Amino acid sequence: MRLLAGRGRRYVVENRTRSRLVAAFVSMATRLVESRTEAPR
Amino acid sequence: MKSIVIITSNYAPETNAAAQRITAVAEAMAAAGWRVRVVTPLPHYPQYEIYAGYDGRSPLISEENGVEVVRIRPWIVPRTSLPARLLAETAFDALALRHVLSCPADLFVASSPYMLNALVGLLASRLRRKPFLWDLRDLTWLYTRATGKRTFGLEALMDGLMRGVAARADGLTTVTQGILDYFVTKPALASVFPNGVSDEWLARLLEVPPPRPASRPKVVYAGLLGMNQGLSTLVEAAALLPEADFVIAGDGPERAALAELARARGARNVELTGYLSRHELLGLYAQADVFVAHLRRHQVYEWAQPTKVWEYMAAGRPVIYAGEGEMARIVSENDIGVIVPPPRTRSGSRRRPGSSSPRRSR
Numbered sequence: 535m536r537l538l539a540g541r542g543r544r545y546v547v548e549n550r551t552r553s554r555l556v557a558a559f560v561s562m563a564t565r566l567v568e569s570r571t572e573a574p575r
Numbered sequence: 576m577k578s579i580v581i582i583t584s585n586y587a588p589e590t591n592a593a594a595q596r597i598t599a600v601a602e603a604m605a606a607a608g609w610r611v612r613v614v615t616p617l618p619h620y621p622q623y624e625i626y627a628g629y630d631g632r633s634p635l636i637s638e639e640n641g642v643e644v645v646r647i648r649p650w651i652v653p654r655t656s657l658p659a660r661l662l663a664e665t666a667f668d669a670l671a672l673r674h675v676l677s678c679p680a681d682l683f684v685a686s687s688p689y690m691l692n693a694l695v696g697l698l699a700s701r702l703r704r705k706p707f708l709w710d711l712r713d714l715t716w717l718y719t720r721a722t723g724k725r726t727f728g729l730e731a732l733m734d735g736l737m738r739g740v741a742a743r744a745d746g747l748t749t750v751t752q753g754i755l756d757y758f759v760t761k762p763a764l765a766s767v768f769p770n771g772v773s774d775e776w777l778a779r780l781l782e783v784p785p786p787r788p789a790s791r792p793k794v795v796y797a798g799l800l801g802m803n804q805g806l807s808t809l810v811e812a813a814a815l816l817p818e819a820d821f822v823i824a825g826d827g828p829e830r831a832a833l834a835e836l837a838r839a840r841g842a843r844n845v846e847l848t849g850y851l852s853r854h855e856l857l858g859l860y861a862q863a864d865v866f867v868a869h870l871r872r873h874q875v876y877e878w879a880q881p882t883k884v885w886e887y888m889a890a891g892r893p894v895i896y897a898g899e900g901e902m903a904r905i906v907s908e909n910d911i912g913v914i915v916p917p918p919r920t921r922s923g924s925r926r927r928p929g930s931s932s933p934r935r936s937r
Contacts, residue, residue: 542909564577
């Protein structure tokens with residue numbers, strides 16, 4: 535059971551930390567606005 | 576200063592995954608120097624009652640952590656009826672549109688599970704000639720039929736409409752790869768933006784001590800008590816396992832039915848706690864020996880990754896995942912718990928959702 539617990543915790547820390555995920559979203563939003571500014575439709 | 580307008584069905588102080596996700600995004604954008612306006616219903620989820628302190632003026636406009644939040648009174652209807660949901664969303668979005676358009680924006684973002692928010696975002700984008708990013712958490716329009724309810728043809732209509740929005744959006748983010756792949760035609764800028772656990776909450780979950788040996792093992796579910804979860808199976812299982820205690824924490828439209836089922840089965844080892852604060856939830860997690868998550872059997876749920884499972888994992892307990900698809904693969908491939916196939920039901924069709932739509936192959 536301890537092995538399972540450690541693996542679950544490690545997976546979340548490595549893959550599902552919200553600050554890292556949100557930073558990727560902010561980066562995508564910024565790219566979207568900048569690409570529109572550079573090449574307006 | 577760049578400006579963003581976000582229309583979303585959930586926002587803090589609501590604590591569900593949708594609210595946590597978009598609140599974190601809005602506050603991160605504000606911290607990054609953006610002017611941020613959020614247009615959202617008055618908080619009411621998951622109890623489907625307006626929160627105390629918010630039941631006065633509408634729209635209610637406030638400044639919260641650098642974000643301008645415009646809250647509009649929602650029309651609260653049964654979540655299991657797709658026609659009623661669409662009517663309620665139409666009423667909200669009609670009121671929201673003015674607040675979306677009245678703010679100069681460089682980017683419009685719509686976040687689900689309200690389906691029609693995407694139409695408001697797309698419309699505002701076209702009127703203002705600014706990009707539109709659709710943040711899609713759920714294929715909400717498919718859930719009603721997946722739970723065995725009638726949709727009166729609205730599922731196919733909404734499927735075509737939502738695919739059309741995805742094709743016309745400038746950016747698309749989804750919580751899972753399965754939902755992203757659902758859309759055959761999508762913008763070039765499309766990626767998976769999974770739900771996660773906030774750094775602060777994760778730090779507290781990682782401190783939950785290991786379970787102590789107890790005479791009666793405690794099985795815990797903590798999350799929404801909705802149709803999609805199919806938690807009657809858990810109550811039935813509890814009735815067959817009187818030597819274990821089952822705690823079902825949370826609120827939602829199925830709570831009364833689950834309590835009635837537990838009574839009918841004589842399952843006195845089932846406790847329905849109702850909605851718990853984060854502090855109370857930590858206490859419950861510390862008492863748990865094993866966590867369980869359950870989703871009905873249907874292809875649409877194979878593309879789900881219930882956020883509660885990340886919390887379970889962070890709390891350091893094994894997980895029984897009664898479901899199929901992406902989350903089952905993560906739990907299985909990382910040896911985090913045990914996978915149990917959900918029971919077959921009459922509504923558990925293996926047909927690919929939306930396949931009745933004539934626009935499916937577009």
